[in-house]
Amino acid sequence: MALSDDLRDLYQQVxxxxxxxxxxHGRLEGEGCLHVHGDxxxxxxxxxxxxxxGPEGQVEDIKFEGQGCAISQASAxxxxxxxxxxxxxxxxxxxxxxxAVVTGEGQVQDEDALGELTLLEGVQKFPQRVxxxxxxxxxxxxxxxxxxxxxxx
Ligand code: ZN
Numbered sequence: 001m002a003l004s005d006d007l008r009d010l011y012q013q014v015x016x017x018x019x020x021x022x023x024x025h026g027r028l029e030g031e032g033c034l035h036v037h038g039d040x041x042x043x044x045x046x047x048x049x050x051x052x053x054g055p056e057g058q059v060e061d062i063k064f065e066g067q068g069c070a071i072s073q074a075s076a077x078x079x080x081x082x083x084x085x086x087x088x089x090x091x092x093x094x095x096x097x098x099x100a101v102v103t104g105e106g107q108v109q110d111e112d113a114l115g116e117l118t119l120l121e122g123v124q125k126f127p128q129r130v131x132x133x134x135x136x137x138x139x140x141x142x143x144x145x146x147x148x149x150x151x152x153x
Contacts, residue, residue, distance in 0.1 A: 011119045014078075018116075019070035024080035026063045028052055033061075034146050038139035040131050045072035049139040053147045057088030062140075069132055071123065076136035078117050083140065091144075095137060102133045 028035075028050035038047045045068025052060040062080045066073055082094055093109050098117055100106035104124040111118060123129035 007119075011122065014116050014119055015070050015074040018074035018077040022064070022073060022077040024063045024077070024084060025065060027065065028061055028063050034143040036139040036143045036146070038135050038142070040068065040072065040135045042128055043069055043072065043132050045069055045132055045135050047072065047076055047136045047139055049076070049136055049143060051083075051140060051143045053144065057091070059083045059086050059091060064136060066136070068135075071120070071129060072132040072135050075117075075120060075133045078115075079136050079140070082113070082115065082117065095141065098137060099134070102130050 027048075030052075033050055033052050035048065035050050038049070039045065045066065047064060047066035047068075049062065049064045051062045054060045062084050064076045064080055066076055079098075083091060086094060090113070094113060096106070097108045097110060097114050098120075100108045101114065101118055101121045102123050104121070108114070108118075120133050123133045
């Protein structure tokens, strides 16, 4: 990837900002809150995601805690910003688009909606880093499967 210097600076600023000051940091409690733990042993990243899915499949609330590399934590933080309040369709598009950005496979449907997350496309070349970037996202996928099967964590 040929990143301009400006874009590289922006990437570093955004990743550092989100990893140092994570958004939606913390836990959720109460009825209908799903909790999923994810880890990425090759890098030592850990993520706990709490998500509350509404009756229409919308994300009513989402929070996370975790530790690990800056990419894993920044990706989780940016993810929660984009997912909070998203309806089911938007959530699906976000997840598909983010996967397309970090793997380089498939088409991105709505680049504007991804916003800062598109900066993570640099991980494409590094399979280990793809695992860092997608850790929190895989946790949400797991939570959605739980909510669809009616199981509450
Ligand atoms: Zn990592």
